[in-house]
Amino acid sequence: MKTEVEKEHGAAAEVDFLAVVDGELVEISPVEIDLADEEQTKVSAKNKIAKAEDRKPKTTAQKPNPQPAIRNYLLLPFIFLTVTLLGGMRLDSKDDAFIFWRPALFCLISAAILMVLFFRARLIRFEGWFSEDFSTLKNLANGALFVTLFAASAQVFNALLPEQGLPFWVLAFCFFWTLWNNLFADFDTKKLLKSLGALFGLAFVVKYLILANLTAPASESWLQGIFQNPTKEAFTWLFDLPRFSAGTGYIQFFTVIFYLLGLFLLPNSFKTKA
Amino acid sequence: MKEKYIQSLGIILTLLYGFFILWLYWAAPKNLAEVSTKAKETIENTATQGTIIIGTYEVDAALFNDGLKAFRTDNFVAARDAFLRADPERRDAKTQFYIAYSYYRQGFGKLYSDDELFKKGLEETNRVTAADKNFKSDDADLKMKTPAELKNEFEEGLKVTVSDFNPFKLTRERK
Numbered sequence: 001m002k003t004e005v006e007k008e009h010g011a012a013a014e015v016d017f018l019a020v021v022d023g024e025l026v027e028i029s030p031v032e033i034d035l036a037d038e039e040q041t042k043v044s045a046k047n048k049i050a051k052a053e054d055r056k057p058k059t060t061a062q063k064p065n066p067q068p069a070i071r072n073y074l075l076l077p078f079i080f081l082t083v084t085l086l087g088g089m090r091l092d093s094k095d096d097a098f099i100f101w102r103p104a105l106f107c108l109i110s111a112a113i114l115m116v117l118f119f120r121a122r123l124i125r126f127e128g129w130f131s132e133d134f135s136t137l138k139n140l141a142n143g144a145l146f147v148t149l150f151a152a153s154a155q156v157f158n159a160l161l162p163e164q165g166l167p168f169w170v171l172a173f174c175f176f177w178t179l180w181n182n183l184f185a186d187f188d189t190k191k192l193l194k195s196l197g198a199l200f201g202l203a204f205v206v207k208y209l210i211l212a213n214l215t216a217p218a219s220e221s222w223l224q225g226i227f228q229n230p231t232k233e234a235f236t237w238l239f240d241l242p243r244f245s246a247g248t249g250y251i252q253f254f255t256v257i258f259y260l261l262g263l264f265l266l267p268n269s270f271k272t273k274a
Numbered sequence: 275m276k277e278k279y280i281q282s283l284g285i286i287l288t289l290l291y292g293f294f295i296l297w298l299y300w301a302a303p304k305n306l307a308e309v310s311t312k313a314k315e316t317i318e319n320t321a322t323q324g325t326i327i328i329g330t331y332e333v334d335a336a337l338f339n340d341g342l343k344a345f346r347t348d349n350f351v352a353a354r355d356a357f358l359r360a361d362p363e364r365r366d367a368k369t370q371f372y373i374a375y376s377y378y379r380q381g382f383g384k385l386y387s388d389d390e391l392f393k394k395g396l397e398e399t400n401r402v403t404a405a406d407k408n409f410k411s412d413d414a415d416l417k418m419k420t421p422a423e424l425k426n427e428f429e430e431g432l433k434v435t436v437s438d439f440n441p442f443k444l445t446r447e448r449k
Binding site for chain 1 (some may be wrong): 276277278280281282283284285287288289291292295298299302303304305
């Protein structure tokens with residue numbers, strides 16, 4: 001027959017798998033060690049286990065939650081890299097062939113200005129992203145996320161700016177003007193996100209609704225195009241508009257949505273609260 | 275899963291996906307089917323570059339022999355194709371010399387030479403010199419042994435001079 005102490009040890013061993021609790025110690029209900037009856041001893045041990053089970057959820061809640069890490073280091077880079085992939089993708093109007101349009105230098109400059117804006121509006125807190133207190137791995141992972149954010153920003157501009165000609169310069173100037181003004185405005189994170197949503201939404205409408213509808217569809221010959229769509233042919237020639245398939249607009253719609261979703265999910269700091 | 279494992283996995287996946295995107299923009303495949311074709315080409319090119327870096331690059335002997343056979347039977351287009359596949363990096367002076375020579379033999383004419391072919395031949399001759407300045411062919415079938423002789427022949431062929439109208443020119447032989 002096991003002694004009371006052995007039984008207690010056994011019960012303790014059963015709850016030993018629980019992780020170390022670094023919070024307050026919950027006192028287990030009084031254990032009646034002076035019970036002589038074996039039945040009572042068993043009940044007492046069961047009580048202990050049950051109480052230990054009761055403590056289990058508390059212990060689990062104090063375990064580090066992996067969800068933020070999964071969001072920050074797996075989901076967000078995936079979203080931003082998908083934006084990077086789709087931002088320069090166009091479909092040819094003739095055969096829907098992929099065209100990978102590389103970003104103009106202006107897109108990189110705009111993305112750099114946007115990064116400064118993110119810091120100013122505290123969407124990204126530098127000291128919360130990179131710190132000597134963090135491990136090298138964490139700093140590297142945050143750096144990788146930052147690079148994907150920059151690449152996605154450059155590609156969003158690539159997606160929303162007309163590819164060439166006068167419309168490119170007009171919209172590029174509008175973008176630059178807005179970003180430059182924003183640099184010196186008082187922004188909070190919410191206002192910045194709203195402003196960017198409005199800016200990108202408007203640019204999307206201009207490029208993929210207005211300019212796309214001014215572009216003449218691909219025709220077999222120049223003369224045929226003139227007879228079939230004289231106005232559109234004139235605009236296409238005048239504005240030097242490239243002819244892309246309608247699918248391009250759909251791809252870029254989701255590109256912008258993904259980008260804004262990524263910004264919405266972006267943490268401003270990786271520091272855990274004490 | 276511990277945070278550091280997630281961070282490591284995140285960095286690795288980000289790098290892989292990032293390189294894939296860079297590759298897509300560099301290779302620019304036109305459709306999904308072309309993605310695999312371009313990937314294969316890239317792997318082959320990378321492997322060749324790797325052999326160059328570690329100094330084990332060699333000309334494909336079988337393809338070179340095929341090219342030589344075609345060259346001797348005056349099938350110059352097939353010969354050039356085989357030589358180019360035998361030496362994709364165009365680093366072997368001997369192979370490049372045969373390519374240049376094939377332009378000469380194909381472009382040679384008793385009345386006049388084909389300027390287009392001679393121009394290409396001249397470019398190829400420069401490749402031979404770039405690969406090996408002191409190259410000299412040991413092929414007895416070739417009457418011109420060095421890139422300098424070949425270059426001179428191309429340059430003379432491209433010039434229009436009074437001697438071009440010399441009727442005795444019709445008696446000259448292909449080298």
